[in-house]
Amino acid sequence: MASYSLDPHSQLLDEKSAAHLLRRATFGSDIETTKAFAGLSATDAFANLTLQREIPKPPVDPKTSAPWTNPPLQNKAGNENSENDKLFNFFVAWHLDNMRTDGAHLRERMTWFLHSHIPVSIDVVNSNEAIYYQNALYRKYALGNLKLLFKKICIDNAMLRYLDGHTNSRDEPNENFAREMFELYSIGKGPQIAEGNYTNFTEDDIKAATRVLTGFILDKNFENIDQETGIPTGVLKTAFNGGVEIATRHDAGEKIFSAAFGGKVIKPLETSAGFATKEAAMQELDELIEMIFEQKETARFICRKLYRFYVYHEINPDVEHDIIEPLADVFYNNNYEFIPVLSKLLTSKHFFDADNAETADNNIGALIKSPIEIIMGSLRFFNVAFPDKETQLMQFYEDAYSNIIFKEIRQQGMNLYEPFEVAGYPAYHQLPGFNRNWITATNLAYRYQFSDILMNRRGNDNPGILLNILEWVENSGHIENPGDPAEIVTVLTRYLYPIEIVQERSDYFLHTLFLEGLAPATWTSEWNAYKNSDDNTVVKLKLEVLLSAIIQTPEYQLF
């Protein structure tokens, strides 16, 4: 019987463990960073991944050379700005670029986790500012407190639009957000034990929560800035009744929850003329979230999501008992702060496959990359040069992101910011396969084909991004002797793959593909010939073929 343990990983990280941690906690690492993390303790490594740092500056509109979202200077695009859909593309490029450039840090990864957990769709929201502000909210709380984030996300403009919260009123309630809030984003469904009863919540709870959430509207000019976050938020519709600010669309009645929530009753503490006061209505929202998060199952539900995001897609009963349960305790007992629970998980024996001697249940290399890991991981590994964001803004947006990266993401099967379902991208929630959902015949082929895009093997005149593999082999410092073909193959496969390959596989890359059956000395002489002349044709081609082969494999799909 397997046993798993969240006990702290006591050994110093070797290269393999360091690489594993960086692959999971960031969007990919280069060799230098992996080596820098090797030799650290897991705790020190985690500390490095969570150092305090500034938030990135907001995206810039090339048309005005200035941001268009950054209260208090400017909250929303004006006539002088580009069109809404162009601005949206600039935002998405900016979000992706944060992932590319944030180095060895957890924050972008957690921001992405939050977006994958609580998604949004531009089709529905139709406001690039609203989506930017939601993303900023996620970034703010990425290494902060989930419960606080939740209170904000309920009335976030993008969310109010996405799940119809802004039309939810005392006279005509709309259950869309309340339902998905319970089922997808917080406590999750349990087994259906009776009609309308999903153990963790009931249909009546949905109706009651809907009523608590009544009365909010969109702030389309993004003028209402939340005092705690500094980010624009949706607002309660209010009016003044004899000097008292009342929530005119908010249901002021009693909301009674089911036994799943201990029969909790939520009602406004103060009313005026039959309406809840503004404070009282806000207080009800606060109580609703506290009620949901007071249930340990909420902690478990989120921890299962985190586990699937950071460790492995399957949670068997032993893992549920040995890992999820104590992890949920840590999360719950720390009032839903992310740092303690992430620390516990990412410095544990379990995370590093050190909790038992069995290898069949090892999780290193067992996650399937999303298109973002394929693309960003490759770019980060090779430190591929990009047009300068300050001085070459249009090339940055158009040549690099719009023409290449957006297209690749789509072809590889991700509808970024346009998930088909309100549960988000299937890989993060869809039973039974979770991340296996990234793989269809077509997606897999496009993921393989990314090697062509990366190295511009299709002869585009103006590629926005370009990896010159010859240049990397020659100058990165990671190949001590480029004349030694075995070293090139060893270094590339060791650091690009998350698992060791057997000798026959390594021989296939070296002897069959790279050397084409010839002796290693033939490469050495080609290399020397290149060094003594200006003609890189042969060596460049052979290195491209080698790297293509390494990328066009199932091994490269894993992390």
Add this chain to the structure above:
Amino acid sequence: MDRRKFIRNVSYAGASGMLLSGLPLRSWAMPAALNAAINTSGNDKVLVFIQLHGGNDALNTLIPLDQYNEYYNYRPNIAIPADGSRKYINLDTTLSVENQVGLHPDIIDFKKMYEQGQAAIVQNVGYADMNLSHFRGRDIMFMGGDASDNFASGWMGRFLNEEYPGYPDAYPSAAMPDPVAIEIGNAMSLAFHRNNGIPIGFNVQSPQAFYDLITNVGVDPPIKFPDSHAGDELRYLMEFEKKSNQYAGRLKEVYEQGTNSSVVYPTTYPLNAPASSLNNPLSGQLKLIARLLAGGAKTRVFLCRIGGFDTHGDQVEAYDSTLGKHAALMYHLFSATKAFHDDLNQLGLGEKVLSLTFTEFGRRVYSNASYGTDHGTATPVFLFGNGLVPGVHGSNPDLSDLRGGNLKYAIDYRQIYTSIVNDWFQASSEGLNAAGFNDWMDSRIPLFGNSVGINTGKLNEAISVFPNPASDQIHVQFFSNKQIFINKICIADIRGSTLKVKEILHPVHSFERVSINIQDLPEGNYLILIISGEGSPATHKFVVRR
């Protein structure tokens, strides 16, 4: 991909399609037994499953005319009007009063199919404790389970796995050179998952592009897989890669061999709706399916999907409840399915294909302030094809008997699917068992009853005789758009000697079922004769087996 060609493949400008050879078959040795297990399944009938993602608002699709006032009062801001130029279309005035339905004014194509006997409706479909979650609701019906079940496989996956043993290693085979099931688009729904291994469904979007893509990527696969979770994922990936390699060329060939007929598929909703609703998302998918079938594809099940049905708000235009998002979707759905079946008929494939709609639930009877509806429960199922017993099965929902504002279901969805598996696909008992539908055999809806026409020359008169084989009872189900005057029903042996007679002393209404006890009949072949006052008797053979 041939490794030598891979190396020499410098530029793609002149790349010809390289056929794939690189897979070392020695690593994937097919046991002889599997080779022999070539599919010899019951028939080659095809099913096209059209998923309406989001939960279709049935009440605005089929308006219960006998309760029009109640319907209107529940949802005045979105109700389809009873008069004016945009009033509902009466589907069938010959239906009895409690079954009269009105159609959304934009789905005249459905009425045309119905009048040609090519469409059927099953009313009030759902299941006990119907789940109002998109994902759970959809998965339950893909699973073929109850509200509390948790299968990792779909009923189609399990059924096809039984009918096509040895998947994936034994395929492609001479008898089944094509993907067994195809899911159009990029999603990997539970529908085609089996209990073990990769799903038996294969994603297809564009055969030509797919072929070009597949033939230019990939190297030899890893030979050994580590004993770890990573190894499991590698195996999974390799199965996909292998299937891609195997099917790419074949799909291209089939696609190129096939053509559509001159039937024009609809592209745009002609009236007012939000811009993102105007293009027909279904036409392209159905057109591709027709073409693949015309090209000789032996695929048995196709799954296509359109979304946008989750109309919590803005289901209709505020100024005209017959226009807007839902109207466009209705128009797209029914005009595309009509074009599809017309195309199939022109291509000579009309008898082969059955299509049906699937949606995870219906919507709330009363509307909300946003001109929309929240999640609901029971919903009708629409079926299309020449092999159907046409008509309306079941009666209108009862708007006075709601539960939590939602309609009660009357027919379990498995009563339909069992009929498909047993009567359309003529599954073996193992196939039926694998699907998980044994318990639903007796109550399955007679959608494909071996139709026996009564010689009165009228449309829509059909009789269905089931089950066949029968063991205890034989049922005669009438679907008539008027009363039929039947004198008696007789059972005779194959020599024509009458063994049983059942007198019918009243005019038979539509949907009436007459049952005859045959427990005393020994196993063997029999005839059933339905004798009316007009014309010669209708006869049908059936088998008694226990």
